Amino acid sequence: MIKNYGDRYHLIDKKALEDKQLDKDQLIEFVKTSGISEIGKNYNIVSIIGSQSTGKSTLLNQLFGTKFDVQNRQQSVGQTTVGIWISKDVQNNVVVLDVEGSDSVERKSGENMVENQTALMALAMSHCFIINVFLNALGQHTSCQLSIIKIIMQQNLKLFQQDTVKHIIFVVRDWDEDANYEEASRRLNGYLLSIWNEIPKPDQYKETDFHKLFSVQVVTLVYYKMKKEFVEQTNELHSKLSNQQDPNFIFKDFDYEKNVRWSDMPQYLSNIWEVISNNKDLNLPNEKILISNMRCSQIKLEALEGVKQLNEDLQNRVRTKFVDNFAQECQSILSLASKLYDKDARDYHIEVYKEKEKELKDELINRFFTYFQKQTEQLKQHYMNVLTENLETLKRESIYNLPDRLNELDLLKVQFEEQLAKSVIEIDLWQEKDHVKYFKQQIDSQLKAFVEAQLATFKQQLDNIIKSECDKIVSSQVLNISPKFWLQIESDYYTMITEKYQKYEVLLIGLRVQQKQIDDYLNKFEEDSFHNLKQVIAVASGRFKDQLFQQFKAQFVRAADGQPRNWQKLTEEEIFHIYTEARDKVFSLLDLLRIRKIKFQKQLLALKQKAKTLIVTANQKVQYQISSDADSDDIVLNDVFYTQVKMQLAEDIDVQYQDAIQKHKQDFLQNIPKPFWFLLLFFMYDDVLRWMGNPLFLYPILIILCFVGFCIAIGLHSLPKLAFQWVFRTVNQAIIPLIFGGISKLKGS
Numbered sequence: 001m002i003k004n005y006g007d008r009y010h011l012i013d014k015k016a017l018e019d020k021q022l023d024k025d026q027l028i029e030f031v032k033t034s035g036i037s038e039i040g041k042n043y044n045i046v047s048i049i050g051s052q053s054t055g056k057s058t059l060l061n062q063l064f065g066t067k068f069d070v071q072n073r074q075q076s077v078g079q080t081t082v083g084i085w086i087s088k089d090v091q092n093n094v095v096v097l098d099v100e101g102s103d104s105v106e107r108k109s110g111e112n113m114v115e116n117q118t119a120l121m122a123l124a125m126s127h128c129f130i131i132n133v134f135l136n137a138l139g140q141h142t143s144c145q146l147s148i149i150k151i152i153m154q155q156n157l158k159l160f161q162q163d164t165v166k167h168i169i170f171v172v173r174d175w176d177e178d179a180n181y182e183e184a185s186r187r188l189n190g191y192l193l194s195i196w197n198e199i200p201k202p203d204q205y206k207e208t209d210f211h212k213l214f215s216v217q218v219v220t221l222v223y224y225k226m227k228k229e230f231v232e233q234t235n236e237l238h239s240k241l242s243n244q245q246d247p248n249f250i251f252k253d254f255d256y257e258k259n260v261r262w263s264d265m266p267q268y269l270s271n272i273w274e275v276i277s278n279n280k281d282l283n284l285p286n287e288k289i290l291i292s293n294m295r296c297s298q299i300k301l302e303a304l305e306g307v308k309q310l311n312e313d314l315q316n317r318v319r320t321k322f323v324d325n326f327a328q329e330c331q332s333i334l335s336l337a338s339k340l341y342d343k344d345a346r347d348y349h350i351e352v353y354k355e356k357e358k359e360l361k362d363e364l365i366n367r368f369f370t371y372f373q374k375q376t377e378q379l380k381q382h383y384m385n386v387l388t389e390n391l392e393t394l395k396r397e398s399i400y401n402l403p404d405r406l407n408e409l410d411l412l413k414v415q416f417e418e419q420l421a422k423s424v425i426e427i428d429l430w431q432e433k434d435h436v437k438y439f440k441q442q443i444d445s446q447l448k449a450f451v452e453a454q455l456a457t458f459k460q461q462l463d464n465i466i467k468s469e470c471d472k473i474v475s476s477q478v479l480n481i482s483p484k485f486w487l488q489i490e491s492d493y494y495t496m497i498t499e500k501y502q503k504y505e506v507l508l509i510g511l512r513v514q515q516k517q518i519d520d521y522l523n524k525f526e527e528d529s530f531h532n533l534k535q536v537i538a539v540a541s542g543r544f545k546d547q548l549f550q551q552f553k554a555q556f557v558r559a560a561d562g563q564p565r566n567w568q569k570l571t572e573e574e575i576f577h578i579y580t581e582a583r584d585k586v587f588s589l590l591d592l593l594r595i596r597k598i599k600f601q602k603q604l605l606a607l608k609q610k611a612k613t614l615i616v617t618a619n620q621k622v623q624y625q626i627s628s629d630a631d632s633d634d635i636v637l638n639d640v641f642y643t644q645v646k647m648q649l650a651e652d653i654d655v656q657y658q659d660a661i662q663k664h665k666q667d668f669l670q671n672i673p674k675p676f677w678f679l680l681l682f683f684m685y686d687d688v689l690r691w692m693g694n695p696l697f698l699y700p701i702l703i704i705l706c707f708v709g710f711c712i713a714i715g716l717h718s719l720p721k722l723a724f725q726w727v728f729r730t731v732n733q734a735i736i737p738l739i740f741g742g743i744s745k746l747k748g749s
Ligand SMILES: Nc1nc2c(ncn2[C@@H]2O[C@H](COP(=O)(O)OP(=O)(O)OP(=O)(O)O)[C@@H](O)[C@H]2O)c(=O)[nH]1
Pocket: 051, 052, 053, 054, 055, 056, 057, 058, 059, 069, 070, 071, 072, 073, 078, 079, 080, 081, 082, 099, 100, 101, 173, 174, 222, 223, 224, 225
């Protein structure tokens, strides 16, 4: 069966009635080929209903130049139009529906449903609904003829939302000049009003005025064979329906935006027909929304496809490195997609258009969010790398540069924040503040760990410096042990440590160490430094004896002018006096060194507080006290060591004294001229030989020589030496003074 005649199309045919669905493909084809699709939304649909064979098709053809089939008069009266035919005004944007005649005798009983369906379809589609009636049928049959109007108006109200005023034009055919137009008009209007009042209405229309939904006109046409008048009258009606310039144009205030685009009409009509033929509820705007949904979804996908390449490019770039002006690029993609979408979708249902536009944006923004996460990772990675590089450089720099460099490194946080701000398309859309907060914490903890590591290294260096400084301080005192020994150490150490302490504290503040930690660091510094001082003193104490001995010697052996003393010129009493004086002095110094404990006193809390607020450190921060308190581990010289040192010192001092005495006496013998010793040997050598012959001398000499030989043989070389020393010392101490004492007494007398 041919459906498509090029200029007209059998929209609802038998098959559509049986299948309860339109042949959408053919309809699409017709819409395309007939040129209807080109009119877009700018059209009106006019349909006609009425009894069978009442010249409906004839009228439409006359009005719009269409070619609907017209019953041949020669044929018996029968149905020409089945279902709904569709065509278009040859000149204007008026789409015309030729609807199967009602009360058709061809329809078996119970098939009224089909009439109602086609009429309802026509009413649902049309903006203008022509009801074709014969003048002579206006009487008794009118109410019967209009029963279909009642049903479809009721259905229309129930099923369709009345979003536009429907124009109903009663065309009264075969009009007789004698007929009363006002009477006919009043009667037809009256019928419609009574139908309106009778039909059950949905709640929202209960109080609605009929004229708000329907505009009713009555047009009369002479018998069609009265060609001239018939043409004039149909032209007038045509002008009303299609000529926008006509003052009686019925679609003057028509909102064409509400129309379904013709390219979407096949789907729209299919849906309506499916619902009507299945007797389902139908809501026209919903159908429009369905169409809009379908198309807008498609357009949305096309828009997404349109920016696919850009998206992929952005995604690939952000995988390798962070993208500058990330948000700007996202915005460009968004606006391009919106543009693409808007171009094709803006004519659809506004709500759907907006909804799909939002979906499009949301979809893109969701994609951007995944790129944004990568962008954030890349930014974090980048700034972390910059931080690591900086920290590596800083490791080689002085720690005193670190506070300033930390301020510079703070800029990384700012830069990250700025870059992240440039990466979001809407403030706080992607919780970028959380990223910033987390990243700042990461940087801070990295810096803190670095600072701690640097401080640990610095502290070791500082300890070594302190140790070396303590060594200098203590050594300078040990080199010249004086009564001010401890006082000087205390004062030098205090000066040195205060300066270091202050510098350390300023450094710690500069390194943003928390106050509590600063206190801990400083306490540790004080304790460690003090421990170093004690260690240095403990080591130096090993040199006390030697130093004191040297100081004794310096005083005993040398005179006040620094020249060595001439022991011979001094009497033994004088020597003894010098000896006791020097000895008492070093022993008193030794007693001074016997200080057992160096007390460490913490600074006052109040002073610390002051220092904390002023940053400039207070004058007096750390205090030390040196005392002879023994109830502590901090002992410099313990009792055993003191006694040992004192004994050794006494012994060494004693030797010095003995040496002095000996020198004093050796000097006496040295005063004898050497020729006298030769003379003495000369005179006594023969006597010596004679003595040697005497066994009383010879045997002791031999015994002594044998003893010496034996000792050398068994390795005790020192034994004869010690023995001779003892003998000589005894002789020196006991016999020679006795002899020379006697001689000097004799001399004196
Ligand atoms: N009396 C009268 N007859 C007309 C008029 N116009 C057409 N006819 C005749 O009525 C007959 C039916 O014409 P159609 O135009 O086919 O009528 P129809 O209402 O479309 O018929 P269906 O297809 O059955 O709905 C034809 O023989 C026409 O010549 C008219 O104005 N007055």
